Amino acid sequence: MSTSHAIRHIRITPIAFRDPPLLNAAGIHEPWALRSIIEIETASGLVGINESYGDQPMLDALAKAAPALVGLSPWALNAMEQRVAALVAPPAQTASEFLGQQVSLAPGTHVSKTVAKVISAFEVAMLDLQGQLAQAPVVDLLGGAARDSVPFSAYLFYKYAEHIDQPYAPDAWGEALTPAQLVAQARRMIAQYGFQSIKLKGGALPPDQEAAGILALAQAFPGMPLRIDPNANWTVQTSLKVVRQLRGVLEYYEDPAPGLEGMAAVARAMEREGDVPLATNMVVTDFAEFRRNVDLGCPVKIVLSDHHYWGGLRATQRLATLCKTFDLGLSMHSNSHLGISLVAMTHLCASVPQLTYACDTHYPWQDEEVVEGGRLQFEQGSLRVPTTAGLGVTLDREALARLHDNYLHCGIRNRDDLGQMRKYDPGFTGRQPRF
Numbered sequence: 001m002s003t004s005h006a007i008r009h010i011r012i013t014p015i016a017f018r019d020p021p022l023l024n025a026a027g028i029h030e031p032w033a034l035r036s037i038i039e040i041e042t043a044s045g046l047v048g049i050n051e052s053y054g055d056q057p058m059l060d061a062l063a064k065a066a067p068a069l070v071g072l073s074p075w076a077l078n079a080m081e082q083r084v085a086a087l088v089a090p091p092a093q094t095a096s097e098f099l100g101q102q103v104s105l106a107p108g109t110h111v112s113k114t115v116a117k118v119i120s121a122f123e124v125a126m127l128d129l130q131g132q133l134a135q136a137p138v139v140d141l142l143g144g145a146a147r148d149s150v151p152f153s154a155y156l157f158y159k160y161a162e163h164i165d166q167p168y169a170p171d172a173w174g175e176a177l178t179p180a181q182l183v184a185q186a187r188r189m190i191a192q193y194g195f196q197s198i199k200l201k202g203g204a205l206p207p208d209q210e211a212a213g214i215l216a217l218a219q220a221f222p223g224m225p226l227r228i229d230p231n232a233n234w235t236v237q238t239s240l241k242v243v244r245q246l247r248g249v250l251e252y253y254e255d256p257a258p259g260l261e262g263m264a265a266v267a268r269a270m271e272r273e274g275d276v277p278l279a280t281n282m283v284v285t286d287f288a289e290f291r292r293n294v295d296l297g298c299p300v301k302i303v304l305s306d307h308h309y310w311g312g313l314r315a316t317q318r319l320a321t322l323c324k325t326f327d328l329g330l331s332m333h334s335n336s337h338l339g340i341s342l343v344a345m346t347h348l349c350a351s352v353p354q355l356t357y358a359c360d361t362h363y364p365w366q367d368e369e370v371v372e373g374g375r376l377q378f379e380q381g382s383l384r385v386p387t388t389a390g391l392g393v394t395l396d397r398e399a400l401a402r403l404h405d406n407y408l409h410c411g412i413r414n415r416d417d418l419g420q421m422r423k424y425d426p427g428f429t430g431r432q433p434r435f
């Protein structure tokens with residue numbers, strides 16, 4: 001075996017895993033969620049791993065950027081960033097120019113995020129290599145653990161009992177369309193994982209029904225922090241009507257209305273009436289948008305970051321510093337994901353002292369895994385920060401092959417919640433804000 005730790009080879013493996021019929025502002029989840037598994041191998045035979053988006057444009061960008069890494073030291077993160085930025089052409093539009101044109105559930109899918117997403121995909125795998133070389137956990141490379149474990153929230157969804165094109169046995173969660181079913185979903189998730197705060201994905205049912213859902217949760221779980229996230233599917237007027245119905249109940253109010261201007265209008269009206277802070281993963285999704293929020297006097301008080309599109313673990317630490325500077329709260333957004341993303345998030349969040357809220361995770365909605373040892377275990381709603389070298393997880397090769405086979409056969413290459421919803425309701429327009 002060579003003693004050189006220079007990067008020799010990069011493997012990108014698209015995977016697909018089962019995903020329940022979860023409702024949201026855009027429509028409904030398809031039966032399969034896509035991710036990519038990144039492996040970076042050194043001449044000495046070490047392999048650093050990561051997990052990222054698995055849609056076709058991201059796979060194309062990763063393939064285009066991969067040659068930039070060959071010959072680099074795993075320690076050369078700045079050089080990697082420069083090479084990736086040079087190879088992956090910057091988009092014609094900035095993220096800010098997208099505002100008003102489209103409202104996306106998944107800011108990570110904006111083309112404006114391509115460079116940041118690819119950098120993040122490679123950075124985490126290189127940090128995994130660095131950790132193996134230094135025999136230190138990734139959190140130590142980020143400054144050391146400010147906490148031993150990282151809290152996550154119970155992420156509730158309205159959902160159907162099964163997919164319209166159900167290609168496998170229906171999930172065990174059943175239907176959730178009424179307040180009673182929502183409370184039952186929360187009880188089950190909290191019993192299983194021990195979460196100590198609750199988030200409801202809204203924007204799917206009429207707002208009065210969703211407000212009734214939150215009020216039922218407040219009654220069932222007294223004192224539990226509660227959040228609702230309609231993904232900008234409500235007008236400013238509807239946003240204000242709902243927050244009045246939920247007075248005294250919400251921990252924060254996530255992306256009720258579209259655009260930073262819509263959020264600012266909601267914030268101005270709420271200032272006169274109460275003090276529920278606004279949170280976002282839709283209107284502050286990069287550093288330029290962070291600045292716009294500051295220029296408007298910070299209508300958004302809590303930034304839900306996501307290292308997958310903010311440019312990596314170190315970029316998210318820089319965001320944390322900015323949040324502290326402007327007295328903003330910080331937490332983490334999630335998409336459907338498996339254990340590598342979850343553990344990367346855990347190292348990152350452990351390294352950020354002022355992480356003020358339990359993080360989002362879709363993890364309970366997945367029942368497959370790609371890491372050795374299978375599903376990661378929560379303790380009282382938190383994940384313990386790994387203390388072994390690197391990320392602290394390794395690939396289960398058989399599982400990777402199985403999930404790649406899912407990808408080859410599932411027929412999905414780009415996430416399409418709107419198209420999926422039209423199978424149930426051909427007249428569904430996807431117009432936002434809908435309510």
Ligand SMILES: [Mg+2]
Pocket residue numbers: 229231254255280281282333
């Ligand atoms: Mg959100």
